[in-house]
Amino acid sequence: MNTATDPADARSGGRVVALVPAAGQGTRLGEGVPKAFVTLRGRTLLQWSVDGLLDSGVVDRVIVIVPPDRVAAVGADLPDGVDVVAGGTERTDSVRAGITAAGDADLLLVHDAARALTPPRLIARVVAELRAGREAVVPALPVADTIKSVDLLGVVTGTPERSELRAVQTPQGFDAALLRRAYDTTDVVTTDDAGLVERTGARVRTIAGEPLAFKITTPLDLALARALTDPDTNE
Numbered sequence: 230m231n232t233a234t235d236p237a238d239a240r241s242g243g244r245v246v247a248l249v250p251a252a253g254q255g256t257r258l259g260e261g262v263p264k265a266f267v268t269l270r271g272r273t274l275l276q277w278s279v280d281g282l283l284d285s286g287v288v289d290r291v292i293v294i295v296p297p298d299r300v301a302a303v304g305a306d307l308p309d310g311v312d313v314v315a316g317g318t319e320r321t322d323s324v325r326a327g328i329t330a331a332g333d334a335d336l337l338l339v340h341d342a343a344r345a346l347t348p349p350r351l352i353a354r355v356v357a358e359l360r361a362g363r364e365a366v367v368p369a370l371p372v373a374d375t376i377k378s379v380d381l382l383g384v385v386t387g388t389p390e391r392s393e394l395r396a397v398q399t400p401q402g403f404d405a406a407l408l409r410r411a412y413d414t415t416d417v418v419t420t421d422d423a424g425l426v427e428r429t430g431a432r433v434r435t436i437a438g439e440p441l442a443f444k445i446t447t448p449l450d451l452a453l454a455r456a457l458t459d460p461d462t463n464e
């Protein structure tokens with residue numbers, strides 16, 4: 230009898246661990262405090278993101294990855310059952326620390342603290358796709374602008390066909406063994422986790438993203454998030 234667990238079976242009934250990289254500096258936001266600790270209606274962006282994951286009802290455990298000097302303080306502020314580990318220099322270093330802390334999870338979500346207003350329904354849709362058998366799932370939206378590639382002098386070198394481009398969001402969801410393998414087999418720094426998984430040859434599927442899952446990166450993004458959560462303008 231073959232007693233080996235089929236990876237697809239593990240995905241359909243497996244344990245979901247969400248990793249929340251929150252160890253960045255927030256240089257482009259320029260608030261003078263690491264971005265995940267900027268507040269929106271009295272809660273940090275990190276707390277908004279963790280609450281969204283918990284509200285989705287599809288996550289069994291949350292691990293947040295924060296600047297090393299904030300581990301103790303963050304641990305005291307988050308709900309019971311949320312674990313905190315120290316991040317690294319690059320986002321990939323922080324996610325790697327989270328993967329190690331996640332142990333034997335079956336499914337891993339990686340979700341930016343900076344996407345604080347992500348609707349819980351998007352998180353649930355990513356997990357549903359994984360449970361249906363997908364091994365790598367990424368929310369994505371069509372791009373509105375025309376995108377150019379340029380050289381070091383800013384001279385245009387090409388115009389990719391816009392209809393084939395997507396702006397990808399988080400949470401990005403993976404079969405845990407696949408994400409571990411992707412991180413184990415390369416030290417390349419990529420700007421998203423699917424970028425590493427693609428290098429393994431695995432098939433990464435996009436699903437429809439959500440405008441509200443936008444990443445708070447610049448002061449304009451933060452102003453938008455504040456307006457969207459202002460009770461006076463949203464009666």
Ligand SMILES: Nc1ccn([C@@H]2O[C@H](COP(=O)(O)OP(=O)(O)OP(=O)(O)O)[C@@H](O)[C@H]2O)c(=O)n1
Nearest residue numbers: 250251252253254255256257318319323342343
């Ligand atoms: N070394 C890093 C860098 C980024 N992140 C996290 O990855 C997410 C996406 O990164 P980004 O929006 O670029 O955040 P920052 O790196 O903080 O922004 P900036 O590049 O403007 O400094 C954020 O939640 C950020 O905290 C992380 O955990 N560890």
Ligand SMILES: C[C@](O)(CO)[C@H](O)COP(=O)(O)O
Nearest residue numbers: 320341397398399420421444
């Ligand atoms: C992971 C990500 O949010 C997908 O869009 C994005 O690539 C993070 O990039 P950043 O430069 O670290 O914000």
